[in-house]
Amino acid sequence: MTAVWTSIVVLAVANFLIKAAGPVLLGGRELPQPLLNVIALLAPAILAALVVVGTFSEDSSLRIDAQAAGVAVSGAAFVFRVPMLPAIFLGALSAALVRAL
């Protein structure tokens, strides 16, 4: 699969550059505050979209299924400050149970 290998090679380089950029270019220099604010909000925006797409999107349509139920259980666990590993396992277990019903 060419698309897979293309992605791997390009992302190996891109990921190196993304991580190296700050320490190499910006040693001690200040970025303008508005830019820093935008960059800081990229993480919640992208993560929220990843959750939405990963959970509700299937072949360009939206649906709610056992996977969504599992993710919701994990989300509830996170809200009650359950640590990462048990929380995601709880979600996976819930989805497995819903599918087994």
Next chain:
Amino acid sequence: MAAPSLRDGLRAGTAFALPTFVLAVSFGVLARSLDWGVVAPIVFSAVVFSGSAQFAVADVLDAGGSAIAAIVAAILVNARFAVMGVAVASSLPGGRIRRALEAQATVDASWAIANRGGGRFDRDVLIGATLPQYGAWVGGTAIGVLVGDSLDAEALGLDVLFPAFFLGLLIDELRRGRPQVAAAAIAVAVSLALVPFTPPGIPIIAACLGALLGLWGRKAR
């Protein structure tokens, strides 16, 4: 020979090795189910070492997206590492090449553990915490790929692991303050609205519009 702080990092990183391992196994299983073969997923984990980027690529390609859409989505997902890189820049010693190499230790959990507050990061802890996670990531991927055939990922609920992982990171972000909540809310609305009408990957890119809220904020952290 290890400085105490490097050992501290190794110990803290070991705690994250298990969830990293589980996610890596699920990535290997997923990649195998997508017919990526045995070698590609393991190489992917070894040279990119980023769960969020790798799952994003799997997501986009699985949904029928192009390599370009997958790459753009993964780069946008990992754009946060540029921010983290800016944050650790002044804490990494040495010349540019050494800083570039040591900056590769920047992953979510290690970055959070190494944060000493006041804009300072502990370089030894950052690197120490990443080492066990790297081993767990590559090793877990290999195991996932090898057992992938015999596992029904959906029956085991493994398809929940990575959206749940992103949700966990998101909820941590939402606890930082209201600008994060507003940016995420816009991202949810935009991505939900676009999924039925655009190629895969586009909803995630468009959701970054939510981050432009930062232009009006005073100080998001």
